[in-house]
Amino acid sequence: MTPSFLRDTTLVARFEIAEAVRSKLLLVMLLLFLGAGSLGAWGFTKAVQRIEQEASSVVPGVSVKIDRSSPLYRNLIQRFVHDPAKAEYFLSLPPIVFFYAWASLGFMPWLVLFLSAETIASEVSSRGIRYSLLRTGRLPYALGKMAGQAVILAGAAAAAALAYYAVSWKLLGGVEAGGIARGMLCYWPLILLHNLPFLAWALFASMATASANLSRILSLGGAVVLAILSALSGWSFLQRGPVSAGLWKLASFLTPFGHAGGLEYPRGTPFWTDAATCLGLSLLYFGAGYALLRRRDV
Amino acid sequence: MPDAALRFTDVRKRFGKTEALAGLTLEIPRGSFFGLIGPNGAGKTTAFSIACGFLKPDAGGIEILGEPGFDPARLKGRVGASPQDAALGRETRCLEHLVYFARLQGMTAAEARRQAERVLAEVGLSDRAASRVKALSHGMLRRLAVGQALLGTPELVLLDEPTSGLDPRNVHELRELLRGIRAEGRTVVVSSHNLHELEMLCDHVAFLSRGVSIAAGPTETLTGKGEEVEIALGQGPAPVESVRRALPEDQVAWDEARRVVRISFTPLPGRQAEEVIGAAARALLDAGARIAGVRRGRTLEQKFLEMT
Numbered sequence: 001m002t003p004s005f006l007r008d009t010t011l012v013a014r015f016e017i018a019e020a021v022r023s024k025l026l027l028v029m030l031l032l033f034l035g036a037g038s039l040g041a042w043g044f045t046k047a048v049q050r051i052e053q054e055a056s057s058v059v060p061g062v063s064v065k066i067d068r069s070s071p072l073y074r075n076l077i078q079r080f081v082h083d084p085a086k087a088e089y090f091l092s093l094p095p096i097v098f099f100y101a102w103a104s105l106g107f108m109p110w111l112v113l114f115l116s117a118e119t120i121a122s123e124v125s126s127r128g129i130r131y132s133l134l135r136t137g138r139l140p141y142a143l144g145k146m147a148g149q150a151v152i153l154a155g156a157a158a159a160a161a162l163a164y165y166a167v168s169w170k171l172l173g174g175v176e177a178g179g180i181a182r183g184m185l186c187y188w189p190l191i192l193l194h195n196l197p198f199l200a201w202a203l204f205a206s207m208a209t210a211s212a213n214l215s216r217i218l219s220l221g222g223a224v225v226l227a228i229l230s231a232l233s234g235w236s237f238l239q240r241g242p243v244s245a246g247l248w249k250l251a252s253f254l255t256p257f258g259h260a261g262g263l264e265y266p267r268g269t270p271f272w273t274d275a276a277t278c279l280g281l282s283l284l285y286f287g288a289g290y291a292l293l294r295r296r297d298v
Numbered sequence: 299m300p301d302a303a304l305r306f307t308d309v310r311k312r313f314g315k316t317e318a319l320a321g322l323t324l325e326i327p328r329g330s331f332f333g334l335i336g337p338n339g340a341g342k343t344t345a346f347s348i349a350c351g352f353l354k355p356d357a358g359g360i361e362i363l364g365e366p367g368f369d370p371a372r373l374k375g376r377v378g379a380s381p382q383d384a385a386l387g388r389e390t391r392c393l394e395h396l397v398y399f400a401r402l403q404g405m406t407a408a409e410a411r412r413q414a415e416r417v418l419a420e421v422g423l424s425d426r427a428a429s430r431v432k433a434l435s436h437g438m439l440r441r442l443a444v445g446q447a448l449l450g451t452p453e454l455v456l457l458d459e460p461t462s463g464l465d466p467r468n469v470h471e472l473r474e475l476l477r478g479i480r481a482e483g484r485t486v487v488v489s490s491h492n493l494h495e496l497e498m499l500c501d502h503v504a505f506l507s508r509g510v511s512i513a514a515g516p517t518e519t520l521t522g523k524g525e526e527v528e529i530a531l532g533q534g535p536a537p538v539e540s541v542r543r544a545l546p547e548d549q550v551a552w553d554e555a556r557r558v559v560r561i562s563f564t565p566l567p568g569r570q571a572e573e574v575i576g577a578a579a580r581a582l583l584d585a586g587a588r589i590a591g592v593r594r595g596r597t598l599e600q601k602f603l604e605m606t
Contacts, residue, residue, distance in 0.1 A: 004371065008402060015398050022389040022430075127384035130352050131395075131446060134379055135402035137370050297353045 008136040012144020013151065016119070020152050029115055033156040036107065037100075037163030044099045045171040086265045094176045096168040097183030104160060104191045105260040109198040109223070111156075116149045116202040117219035118212035120293070125211045129298050142290050146203050150192075153199060157191050190263045190275075197256035197281035198223070204289035223256075230257035256281055302361065303328040303454050303485035304349055309358035311344050311509075318344040320509035321358065326487055326502070331480045333496035333517075334489040335602055336506030342489040343382050345506070346458045350379050363454055375403040378452035380443045382459050388432035392423060392442055395431065400449045413449050420475055421445040422468070436463045444472065448479070455479060455486045461495060473499060493598040497521070503598065507606050522562070523595035527574050529559045529582065530591040537585030544581035545574065557590075 020026040074091060077098075081087040090098050120142065123129040132141055161184040168180060205219035232238060233252035239245035252258050259281075262274025304326040311319040319341045326332045334342045347353040349360055351368030365372050386395055396414035397407075405413060418424045421441040426434065434442065444460045457476075461469045469492075476499060479486055490496050496503065497517065504514035518524055538552045541559055548563040559582070563574050571594050582589060596604075 002371075004374070004404070011398065011401050018394070019387055019390065022387075024389075127381060128386060130350070130379075130381045130384045131386065131399060132402065133352065133370065134350055134377065135370060135374065135399060295354065297347075 005137070005140050008140035009144045009147060012132065012136065012141055013147035016145055016148025017151055020148070025115070026152055026155070029111075029152060029156045030159045032111060032115075033108075033160040034163045036103075036111070037160035038167050040099065040103045041096060041164040041167035042171065044096060045168060049171075083265075085267070089265055089267065093183045094180045096164060096172070097180055097187065100161065100164045100184060101187040101191070101264055104157065104187070105194050105264065108157065108160070108191060108195055109256070110220075112153060112195050112198045113202050113219045113223050114216065116153075116199055117205050117215045119145050119149055120203065120206040121209045121215035122212040124209075124298050127298070133298060138294050139290060142203070142207060142286070142293055145206075146199065146286060149199055149203070150196070153195055154192055157188055157195070161188055186266070190266060193275055193278050194260055194263050197259075197278050197285060200282040200285035200289075201226075201256060204285045207289035207293040226255040227257045230255040233258075253277065254281070254284075256285075301328050302326060303330070303363060304487065305361040306345065306348075307359050307361075309345070309348060309360060310356045311341075311348060311353060312356055317509055319348070319355070319358075322506070322510055324504055324511045324514055326485065328485055329483050330485055330502045331476075331500045332485070332487045333500035333503040333598075334487060334506060335493060335496060335503055335598065336489075337606060339508075340506040341509040342506055343458055344509075346379070346381070346456055346487075346489065349456060350377070350381065352381065375405075375450045376452055377454045377456070378447035378449065379456040380447040380458060380460055382462075384443070386431045386439070386442065389430055391428050391430055392418060392434070393427040395442070396446055396449060399446050403450050405450065417445040417448050420448065422471060437465060437468055440464055441468065441472070448475075451482075451484075453484055455484060457486065457488045459489055459491070461490060461492060469495065493602060497598040505602060505605050512605055517598070518595070521595040521598060521601055524565050524571060525563055526595045527561045527563070527571055527578065528593045528596070529561070529575070529578055529589060530593075531557045531559065531582070532588035532590040534588050535586050537582060537587050540581040540585040541578050544577050548574065 017026070020029075073095060077090050078084075078087045081090060120129070123132075129141070165180060165184060169177060201223060202215075202219045205215045205222060209215040209218055229251050233248040239248050256278070259274040259277050262270035262272075263278070265271060302325045304324075306322045306324045309319050309322045310317070318339075322341060322345060324345075334345065336342050344353060348355050349362060349368065351370070360367060362368055363373060363376055368377070390398075393411075393414050396417055397410045400410035400413045401407065403410075415424070415427070418427050421444060423438060423441055423445065426438060431439070431442070440460065440463050444457060447455055447457060460476075461472055464472065473495065476486060476488070480499070488496065488499065500517050502515065503517050503520055504511045505520075506512070513520060536552065536557065536559075538550060538559055541561065542550045545561060545563070548561050551560045551562075552558075553560060559578065561574055561578055563569075563571075565571070575592055575594075579589060579592070
């Protein structure tokens with residue numbers, strides 16, 4: 001990697017971010033993530049308050065607080081999470097942080113798949129890519145686009161975290177403000193890491209197609225297929241024999257879905273395995289997309 | 299031959315059933331102002347796109363500034379090109395675009411800004427530096443596209459239909475700008491449908507038809523400027539026989555419809571076009587003809603129509 005390569009990659013990334021700001025794409029992303037974050041936090045806190053009200057009406061005069069020390073919340077988490085150590089970790093987090101992590105790991109990838117899919121394909125379609133490729137190679141160009149989108153994603157994820165924080169502060173009256181902030185700061189990079197293979201998949205779609213619409217279809221459609229594959233791989237009746245089981249396991253491993261579990265609990269081997277898998281898949285998808293872009297006409 | 303700025307060797311390119319280039323072999327000399335001429339679908343834009351590395355040839359090869367194929371890392375800042383129909387980001391300002399491109403060519407931020415401002419002034423868009431691309435007219439967009447090809451000091455400039463959509467004043471200004479580049483000794487390759495304009499600018503041309511070069515060389519040679527003379531006559535006598543008697547070694551033809559005497563000759567030391575024109579004019583005037591105009595060779599348009 002030469003200094004010129006790094007310089008070009010940085011220039012393309014900076015221009016990508018600036019273009020996103022100018023085209024209002026960044027604004028749309030921030031609003032979407034802020035909106036989703038606010039809605040999620042509002043829904044969660046309202047649900048908590050409803051449970052509290054119903055619980056206190058069953059036992060009149062007794063106030064039941066849904067916080068991490070509440071038996072109701074403890075039972076809920078232990079029922080969902082079978083690993084006692086993992087359950088204890090989640091119980092150490094303010095509930096809104098747990099919900100933020102769960103919702104972001106589950107839903108943010110779909111926004112990424114939708115919003116980042118057109119980044120290269122639209123330039124191929126308009127032939128605007130030609131102005132850049134006269135001056136730099138296809139690899140620094142594609143890497144710069146990916147880096148720019150990753151920075152935009154980081155900003156959007158931070159916006160979602162801020163929205164969660166602000167809404168929970170407002171509705172929960174500032175309860176555990178420090179703990180919530182620390183928890184979100186801990187999950188923010190993990191959410192980014194989890195979204196990286198999805199971003200790489202969107203870039204793969206963008207490098208494999210020559211129109212923004214086709215790219216979105218491949219990005220989202222392909223992700224739906226991968227999600228189905230990942231879900232099917234958990235069904236034991238499909239895994240007849242060691243070969244079949246191995247193939248399903250491999251298929252599951254190669255999809256970006258199914259790696260959120262380890263990232264939710266940043267301790268031990270499953271975390272490091274899933275973190276490494278997310279990075280590996282990002283490289284794999286990006287590499288496959290670049291292999292197509294390198295050979296194709298633009 | 300190391301003096302070629304750009305060389306195509308048996309380049310083939312197919313889009314589905316359409317063969318855009320069918321074995322193009324062409325050499326563009328360094329320092330020349332080269333015109334690529336051909337009807338729509340002749341392969342001009344495909345040839346440009348292959349030279350710039352946008353399209354991959356199915357077969358054959360190119361050599362560009364001594365490099366085997368377009369490598370942006372090795373040719374950084376040495377090749378400028380204005381691709382046809384390539385859109386610039388609509389929300390980006392003109393100056394921002396040019397600064398970005400200049401920086402990608404390896405310039406510092408300050409140098410990139412200087413170059414961007416210079417180019418905007420050269421293409422007459424200084425007052426549009428802060429305008430977003432979406433606010434520009436078609437002609438302004440073409441000028442901006444040409445301008446980005448002139449950032450820095452590229453050794454080779456490839457301009458695909460640079461004047462399409464420009465009004466006559468802009469065409470004139472662009473022509474003067476290109477003449478300036480030519481004077482600096484850089485190689486410029488232009489494709490255009492405007493053959494009159496190419497004739498005024500280009501010292502070398504190639505005719506492309508159905509994906510191959512059917513003729514290429516110095517403009518003077520291809521248009522026969524050194525071996526053909528046309529004399530247009532006004533109303534009155536047309537003493538063609540007098541010319542034939544005065545120039546017995548040359549071929550003299552009479553085009554009745556255009557009232558033109560066409561003389562084809564073999565140039566020799568001491569007997570160039572000027573001597574032939576003098577002898578023919580004397581013969582015509584002595585016989586009472588009225589000369590309406592004299593031209594050396596044929597126009598590119600005539601030659602093009604004859605060949606395609």
